[in-house]
C-alpha cells in the first residue's frame with residue numbers, strides 16, 4: 680500500500696512552559712495529533728518543531744512529505760521568512776497538502792499561501808457547535824450534521840481570508856458569533872484546508888469528530904498522480920513565485 684507521508688509541525692512553546700497545557704497535551708500538541716493519525720494504516724507520520732534546525736522542515740523532510748499540518752500561536756514571528764517561503768513553494772509547485780490548524784490562521788505560511796492577513800474576531804472560550812455544510816465533501820465523510828465542542832476559543836467573522844473554494848464547516852459560538860471553521864483553498868498544484876478547533880487550553884484534538892475531519896483532510900489534501908510535463912518545470916515554476 681502506498682502510504683501518505685504526513686508531517687505534523689508544532690511550534691511547541693506552550694507545552695514546555697505551561698504545566699496546565701502540558702497536562703492536556705503531555706506529548707505536545709504535535710504528539711497528540713501524531714498519535715491519532717498514526718492509528719491509520721495508510722499514514723506514515725512524523726513530527727517537526729520550531730526549535731529544530733530549519734524548524735525541522737529541511738528540503739529532505741519536505742521532499743518526503745505529502746501533507747504538512749501546522750500548529751503555531753505565540754511564535755509566528757520566529758518562523759523564518761525563508762522556511763515559510765519554502766513551505767509555500769512545496770504547496771504551489773510540488774502539490775504538497777497543507778492543513779493549518781486553529782491559530783495557524785496568523786502563521787506566515789498560511790498568510791503567504793492564501794494571500795491575505797488571516798485576521799479574525801477573537802473572544803474567550805465558549806461552547807461551540809460545528810455545522811456540516813457539505814455532507815458530500817470528502818472531508819465531511821462520516822461527520823454528522825453538527826457536533827458539539829464543550830469549550831473552544833471563540834473565533835468570529837469577519838475572517839480575513841479569500842472567498843474559500845469550498846466551505847465545508849461553519850461554527851456557532853454561544854455568545855452569538857459565527858465563523859467559517861473549515862475552508863478549502865486550491866493553490867497552484869496544492870490543496871489547503873484550514874480548520875479552526877484546537878486551542879491549547881481545550882481538548883478538541885481528543886474529540887472523535889475533530890480527529891475524523893483531520894484524517895479525512897489528510898487524505899483529501901494528499902497530492903494525486905500529477906507529474907510535471909517537463910522534468911524541470913516544477914523547479915522552473917518555483918522560481919516564479
Ligand code: ZN
Pocket residue numbers: 752781782832877878879
Ligand atoms: Zn487559541
